[in-house]
Amino acid sequence: MHELSIALNVLDVAAEEAERQGGRVIAIHLRMGPLSGVVKEALLSAYELAREISPLADADLVIEDVPLVAHCASCDTPCTLESPQELRCPVCGTGTSRVISGRELEVVALEIES
Protein backbone atom coordinates (compact mmCIF):
# COMPACT_ATOMS: atom_id res chain seq x y z
CA MET A 1 0.00 0.00 0.00
CA HIS A 2 1.96 2.99 -1.23
CA GLU A 3 -1.07 5.09 -2.06
CA LEU A 4 -0.67 7.14 1.12
CA SER A 5 2.81 8.23 0.12
CA ILE A 6 1.54 8.91 -3.40
CA ALA A 7 -1.27 11.03 -1.93
CA LEU A 8 1.26 13.01 0.11
CA ASN A 9 3.32 13.52 -3.04
CA VAL A 10 0.24 14.83 -4.87
CA LEU A 11 -0.35 17.31 -2.08
CA ASP A 12 3.30 18.39 -2.08
CA VAL A 13 3.29 19.03 -5.80
CA ALA A 14 0.02 20.95 -5.53
CA ALA A 15 1.14 22.95 -2.48
CA GLU A 16 4.31 24.03 -4.27
CA GLU A 17 2.29 25.35 -7.19
CA ALA A 18 -0.39 26.88 -4.94
CA GLU A 19 2.29 28.87 -3.17
CA ARG A 20 3.32 30.42 -6.47
CA GLN A 21 -0.29 31.13 -7.43
CA GLY A 22 -1.85 32.27 -4.16
CA GLY A 23 -5.50 31.62 -3.26
CA ARG A 24 -7.38 28.67 -1.83
CA VAL A 25 -7.08 25.40 -3.75
CA ILE A 26 -10.45 23.68 -4.03
CA ALA A 27 -9.50 20.90 -6.42
CA ILE A 28 -6.43 19.06 -7.67
CA HIS A 29 -6.74 17.47 -11.09
CA LEU A 30 -4.72 14.33 -11.63
CA ARG A 31 -4.17 12.22 -14.74
CA MET A 32 -3.56 8.57 -14.14
CA GLY A 33 -2.96 5.61 -16.44
CA PRO A 34 -3.64 1.90 -15.89
CA LEU A 35 0.15 1.30 -15.84
CA SER A 36 0.90 3.99 -13.25
CA GLY A 37 1.12 1.38 -10.52
CA VAL A 38 -1.52 3.17 -8.51
CA VAL A 39 -5.03 1.96 -7.75
CA LYS A 40 -7.57 4.74 -8.15
CA GLU A 41 -9.92 3.76 -5.31
CA ALA A 42 -7.00 3.24 -2.93
CA LEU A 43 -5.53 6.61 -3.86
CA LEU A 44 -8.84 8.39 -3.36
CA SER A 45 -9.28 6.98 0.13
CA ALA A 46 -5.63 7.55 1.07
CA TYR A 47 -6.04 11.10 -0.16
CA GLU A 48 -8.91 11.68 2.26
CA LEU A 49 -6.54 10.86 5.12
CA ALA A 50 -3.63 12.80 3.71
CA ARG A 51 -5.51 16.05 3.09
CA GLU A 52 -6.49 16.27 6.77
CA ILE A 53 -2.90 16.89 7.76
CA SER A 54 -2.12 19.12 4.81
CA PRO A 55 -2.45 22.85 4.19
CA LEU A 56 -4.66 21.92 1.22
CA ALA A 57 -7.40 20.30 3.32
CA ASP A 58 -10.10 22.01 1.22
CA ALA A 59 -8.89 20.57 -2.06
CA ASP A 60 -10.82 17.69 -3.62
CA LEU A 61 -8.97 15.19 -5.74
CA VAL A 62 -10.31 14.79 -9.27
CA ILE A 63 -8.85 11.88 -11.21
CA GLU A 64 -8.96 11.61 -14.97
CA ASP A 65 -8.26 8.16 -16.38
CA VAL A 66 -5.71 8.07 -19.15
CA PRO A 67 -6.31 5.36 -21.75
CA LEU A 68 -3.74 2.70 -22.45
CA VAL A 69 -2.30 3.33 -25.89
CA ALA A 70 0.51 1.37 -27.51
CA HIS A 71 2.21 1.50 -30.87
CA CYS A 72 1.56 -1.52 -33.08
CA ALA A 73 4.63 -2.25 -35.18
CA SER A 74 2.64 -4.29 -37.71
CA CYS A 75 -0.09 -1.73 -38.34
CA ASP A 76 2.42 1.08 -37.72
CA THR A 77 -0.24 2.95 -35.82
CA PRO A 78 -1.20 3.70 -32.24
CA CYS A 79 -3.85 1.41 -30.80
CA THR A 80 -5.95 1.74 -27.68
CA LEU A 81 -5.85 -1.35 -25.48
CA GLU A 82 -8.62 -2.62 -23.25
CA SER A 83 -6.48 -4.01 -20.48
CA PRO A 84 -2.87 -4.08 -19.28
CA GLN A 85 -3.29 -7.85 -19.02
CA GLU A 86 -3.26 -8.20 -22.78
CA LEU A 87 -0.87 -5.89 -24.63
CA ARG A 88 -1.98 -6.95 -28.05
CA CYS A 89 -3.13 -4.87 -31.00
CA PRO A 90 -6.93 -5.22 -31.21
CA VAL A 91 -6.77 -4.99 -35.00
CA CYS A 92 -4.05 -7.46 -35.98
CA GLY A 93 -3.30 -9.25 -32.70
CA THR A 94 0.42 -8.43 -32.60
CA GLY A 95 1.98 -8.04 -29.16
CA THR A 96 2.81 -4.40 -28.57
CA SER A 97 5.12 -3.48 -25.74
CA ARG A 98 5.78 0.07 -26.90
CA VAL A 99 3.45 1.90 -24.55
CA ILE A 100 2.69 5.44 -25.70
CA SER A 101 0.39 6.43 -22.87
CA GLY A 102 -0.89 4.73 -19.76
CA ARG A 103 2.03 5.18 -17.37
CA GLU A 104 1.05 8.75 -16.43
CA LEU A 105 0.71 9.87 -12.86
CA GLU A 106 0.69 13.64 -12.98
CA VAL A 107 -0.92 16.68 -11.52
CA VAL A 108 -2.33 18.59 -14.48
CA ALA A 109 -4.27 21.47 -12.97
CA LEU A 110 -5.37 23.22 -9.81
CA GLU A 111 -8.72 24.86 -9.26
CA ILE A 112 -8.11 27.95 -7.19
CA GLU A 113 -10.59 30.32 -5.60
CA SER A 114 -9.59 33.87 -6.28
Place this chain on the structure above:
Amino acid sequence: MNPPTRLVEVRQRVLKQNDIVARALRERFRAAGVYAISLVSSPGAGKTALLERTLSLFRAEFQVAALVGDLATDNDAQRLARSQVPVRQIITGTVCHLEAGMVESGLEGWDLANLDFLFIENVGNLVCPASYDLGEALRVVLFSVTEGEDKPLKYPTIFNTADLALITKIDLAGAVEFDAPAAHRSIAAVRPGMMVFEVSAKSGAGMDEWLQFLKTRRREFQQFAPAT
Protein backbone atom coordinates in the same frame (compact mmCIF):
# COMPACT_ATOMS: atom_id res chain seq x y z
CA MET B 1 -23.15 32.13 -4.95
CA ASN B 2 -19.76 30.45 -4.95
CA PRO B 3 -16.71 32.66 -5.25
CA PRO B 4 -15.13 32.63 -8.72
CA THR B 5 -12.49 30.01 -9.40
CA ARG B 6 -9.73 29.75 -11.94
CA LEU B 7 -8.10 26.68 -13.39
CA VAL B 8 -4.32 26.77 -13.35
CA GLU B 9 -2.45 24.32 -15.54
CA VAL B 10 0.36 22.52 -13.74
CA ARG B 11 1.69 19.37 -15.51
CA GLN B 12 3.99 17.92 -12.88
CA ARG B 13 4.75 14.25 -12.40
CA VAL B 14 3.65 13.21 -8.94
CA LEU B 15 6.90 11.32 -8.41
CA LYS B 16 9.12 13.99 -9.93
CA GLN B 17 11.24 14.17 -6.76
CA ASN B 18 12.00 10.46 -7.01
CA ASP B 19 12.57 10.72 -10.76
CA ILE B 20 15.08 13.54 -10.35
CA VAL B 21 17.12 11.51 -7.87
CA ALA B 22 16.81 8.39 -10.05
CA ARG B 23 18.08 10.25 -13.09
CA ALA B 24 21.07 11.54 -11.13
CA LEU B 25 21.82 7.99 -9.94
CA ARG B 26 21.60 6.65 -13.47
CA GLU B 27 24.10 9.25 -14.61
CA ARG B 28 26.46 8.39 -11.75
CA PHE B 29 26.23 4.67 -12.58
CA ARG B 30 26.95 5.40 -16.21
CA ALA B 31 29.89 7.67 -15.44
CA ALA B 32 31.33 5.07 -13.07
CA GLY B 33 30.66 2.21 -15.49
CA VAL B 34 28.69 0.24 -12.92
CA TYR B 35 25.82 -1.86 -14.19
CA ALA B 36 22.94 -1.58 -11.71
CA ILE B 37 20.34 -4.33 -11.53
CA SER B 38 17.23 -4.26 -9.35
CA LEU B 39 15.28 -7.34 -8.34
CA VAL B 40 11.57 -7.26 -7.55
CA SER B 41 9.20 -10.08 -6.56
CA SER B 42 6.69 -11.22 -3.99
CA PRO B 43 8.17 -12.03 -0.59
CA GLY B 44 9.88 -15.40 -0.71
CA ALA B 45 10.21 -15.76 -4.50
CA GLY B 46 13.94 -16.24 -4.09
CA LYS B 47 15.63 -12.88 -4.65
CA THR B 48 18.13 -13.30 -1.84
CA ALA B 49 18.89 -16.91 -2.74
CA LEU B 50 19.52 -15.95 -6.37
CA LEU B 51 21.72 -13.07 -5.27
CA GLU B 52 23.74 -15.25 -2.88
CA ARG B 53 24.56 -17.57 -5.73
CA THR B 54 25.13 -14.76 -8.24
CA LEU B 55 27.47 -12.83 -5.95
CA SER B 56 29.55 -15.91 -5.14
CA LEU B 57 29.87 -16.84 -8.80
CA PHE B 58 30.74 -13.31 -9.92
CA ARG B 59 33.08 -12.46 -7.07
CA ALA B 60 36.21 -13.94 -8.64
CA GLU B 61 35.76 -12.13 -11.93
CA PHE B 62 34.05 -8.84 -11.02
CA GLN B 63 33.72 -6.23 -8.33
CA VAL B 64 30.17 -6.66 -7.12
CA ALA B 65 28.13 -5.10 -4.34
CA ALA B 66 24.55 -5.30 -3.15
CA LEU B 67 21.93 -3.15 -1.48
CA VAL B 68 19.05 -4.95 0.16
CA GLY B 69 15.72 -3.38 1.05
CA ASP B 70 13.71 -4.88 3.87
CA LEU B 71 10.87 -3.61 6.01
CA ALA B 72 12.40 -4.50 9.34
CA THR B 73 15.27 -6.98 9.45
CA ASP B 74 18.81 -7.31 8.19
CA ASN B 75 18.59 -11.08 7.75
CA ASP B 76 19.02 -10.87 3.98
CA ALA B 77 22.07 -8.63 4.29
CA GLN B 78 23.61 -11.13 6.69
CA ARG B 79 22.95 -13.96 4.25
CA LEU B 80 24.48 -11.98 1.39
CA ALA B 81 27.47 -10.85 3.43
CA ARG B 82 28.56 -14.50 3.48
CA SER B 83 29.44 -14.05 -0.21
CA GLN B 84 32.17 -11.70 1.05
CA VAL B 85 31.23 -8.73 -1.10
CA PRO B 86 30.13 -5.31 0.16
CA VAL B 87 26.48 -5.50 1.22
CA ARG B 88 24.29 -2.90 2.83
CA GLN B 89 20.82 -3.17 4.28
CA ILE B 90 18.24 -0.46 3.71
CA ILE B 91 15.58 -0.73 6.40
CA THR B 92 12.49 0.87 4.93
CA GLY B 93 10.33 0.71 8.06
CA THR B 94 6.72 1.23 7.07
CA VAL B 95 7.58 1.93 3.42
CA CYS B 96 6.79 -1.06 1.22
CA HIS B 97 9.21 -0.27 -1.61
CA LEU B 98 12.61 1.29 -2.24
CA GLU B 99 12.83 4.87 -3.47
CA ALA B 100 15.69 6.46 -5.34
CA GLY B 101 16.67 8.54 -2.31
CA MET B 102 17.10 5.40 -0.21
CA VAL B 103 19.43 3.93 -2.83
CA GLU B 104 21.38 7.17 -2.91
CA SER B 105 21.86 7.11 0.88
CA GLY B 106 22.64 3.40 0.79
CA LEU B 107 25.55 4.08 -1.55
CA GLU B 108 27.20 6.66 0.68
CA GLY B 109 30.90 6.07 1.08
CA TRP B 110 31.13 3.48 -1.69
CA ASP B 111 33.45 4.22 -4.58
CA LEU B 112 31.26 3.37 -7.54
CA ALA B 113 34.19 3.60 -9.95
CA ASN B 114 35.56 0.42 -8.35
CA LEU B 115 32.39 -1.55 -9.01
CA ASP B 116 31.33 -3.57 -12.05
CA PHE B 117 27.88 -4.69 -10.88
CA LEU B 118 25.54 -3.30 -8.26
CA PHE B 119 22.55 -5.43 -7.28
CA ILE B 120 19.57 -3.86 -5.56
CA GLU B 121 17.08 -6.22 -3.89
CA ASN B 122 13.77 -4.42 -3.53
CA VAL B 123 11.29 -5.01 -0.73
CA GLY B 124 9.19 -8.12 -1.40
CA ASN B 125 6.15 -6.60 -3.08
CA LEU B 126 4.81 -6.76 -6.64
CA VAL B 127 2.75 -3.59 -6.47
CA CYS B 128 4.44 -0.59 -4.92
CA PRO B 129 7.94 -0.87 -6.44
CA ALA B 130 6.46 -0.49 -9.93
CA SER B 131 6.11 3.28 -9.67
CA TYR B 132 9.62 4.04 -8.43
CA ASP B 133 12.59 4.39 -10.75
CA LEU B 134 15.79 3.57 -8.86
CA GLY B 135 18.22 4.56 -11.58
CA GLU B 136 18.86 0.91 -12.41
CA ALA B 137 19.93 -0.19 -15.89
CA LEU B 138 18.02 -3.45 -15.64
CA ARG B 139 14.89 -4.29 -13.69
CA VAL B 140 14.38 -7.99 -13.12
CA VAL B 141 11.07 -9.38 -11.95
CA LEU B 142 11.09 -12.83 -10.36
CA PHE B 143 8.30 -15.26 -9.65
CA SER B 144 8.62 -18.80 -8.44
CA VAL B 145 7.00 -21.93 -9.83
CA THR B 146 5.04 -22.23 -6.58
CA GLU B 147 3.22 -18.93 -7.09
CA GLY B 148 1.00 -19.90 -9.99
CA GLU B 149 1.41 -19.45 -13.72
CA ASP B 150 -0.95 -16.46 -13.84
CA LYS B 151 1.05 -14.26 -11.47
CA PRO B 152 2.00 -11.84 -14.28
CA LEU B 153 -1.69 -11.34 -15.14
CA LYS B 154 -2.39 -10.39 -11.53
CA TYR B 155 0.43 -7.86 -11.43
CA PRO B 156 0.73 -6.58 -15.01
CA THR B 157 2.24 -3.22 -14.10
CA ILE B 158 5.37 -4.50 -12.41
CA PHE B 159 5.92 -6.98 -15.24
CA ASN B 160 5.41 -4.22 -17.73
CA THR B 161 8.08 -2.04 -16.12
CA ALA B 162 10.60 -4.90 -15.98
CA ASP B 163 13.29 -5.69 -18.56
CA LEU B 164 13.75 -9.37 -17.76
CA ALA B 165 11.70 -12.04 -16.00
CA LEU B 166 13.12 -14.94 -14.03
CA ILE B 167 11.01 -17.95 -13.20
CA THR B 168 12.64 -19.17 -9.99
CA LYS B 169 12.76 -22.43 -8.02
CA ILE B 170 12.58 -24.37 -11.27
CA ASP B 171 13.91 -27.38 -9.35
CA LEU B 172 10.41 -27.60 -7.80
CA ALA B 173 8.58 -27.48 -11.15
CA GLY B 174 7.79 -31.19 -11.21
CA ALA B 175 6.59 -31.32 -7.62
CA VAL B 176 4.07 -28.51 -8.14
CA GLU B 177 3.15 -29.55 -11.70
CA PHE B 178 4.29 -26.21 -13.00
CA ASP B 179 2.85 -25.42 -16.44
CA ALA B 180 5.79 -23.67 -18.08
CA PRO B 181 4.10 -22.77 -21.39
CA ALA B 182 1.20 -21.17 -19.48
CA ALA B 183 3.63 -19.10 -17.41
CA HIS B 184 5.47 -17.93 -20.52
CA ARG B 185 2.14 -17.05 -22.14
CA SER B 186 1.18 -14.93 -19.11
CA ILE B 187 4.44 -13.02 -19.27
CA ALA B 188 4.11 -12.49 -23.02
CA ALA B 189 0.57 -11.16 -22.56
CA VAL B 190 1.61 -8.36 -20.20
CA ARG B 191 5.05 -7.68 -21.68
CA PRO B 192 5.34 -8.98 -25.24
CA GLY B 193 8.88 -9.85 -26.21
CA MET B 194 10.41 -9.76 -22.74
CA MET B 195 13.25 -12.23 -22.18
CA VAL B 196 12.56 -14.96 -19.65
CA PHE B 197 14.95 -17.39 -17.96
CA GLU B 198 14.07 -20.35 -15.79
CA VAL B 199 16.47 -20.65 -12.89
CA SER B 200 17.10 -22.43 -9.64
CA ALA B 201 19.33 -20.96 -6.99
CA LYS B 202 19.25 -24.35 -5.36
CA SER B 203 20.29 -26.69 -8.18
CA GLY B 204 22.06 -24.03 -10.21
CA ALA B 205 19.89 -24.68 -13.26
CA GLY B 206 19.76 -21.70 -15.61
CA MET B 207 22.42 -19.80 -13.66
CA ASP B 208 24.89 -19.83 -16.56
CA GLU B 209 22.34 -18.28 -18.89
CA TRP B 210 21.50 -15.57 -16.36
CA LEU B 211 25.12 -14.72 -15.62
CA GLN B 212 25.99 -14.72 -19.30
CA PHE B 213 23.10 -12.37 -19.97
CA LEU B 214 24.33 -9.97 -17.29
CA LYS B 215 27.86 -9.97 -18.68
CA THR B 216 26.62 -9.27 -22.19
CA ARG B 217 24.34 -6.49 -21.05
CA ARG B 218 27.11 -4.91 -19.03
CA ARG B 219 29.44 -4.97 -22.03
CA GLU B 220 26.79 -3.28 -24.17
CA PHE B 221 26.17 -0.77 -21.42
CA GLN B 222 29.86 0.08 -21.21
CA GLN B 223 30.11 0.73 -24.91
CA PHE B 224 27.84 3.68 -24.30
CA ALA B 225 29.55 4.82 -21.13
CA PRO B 226 32.23 7.50 -21.21
CA ALA B 227 35.77 6.18 -21.20
CA THR B 228 37.40 6.39 -17.78
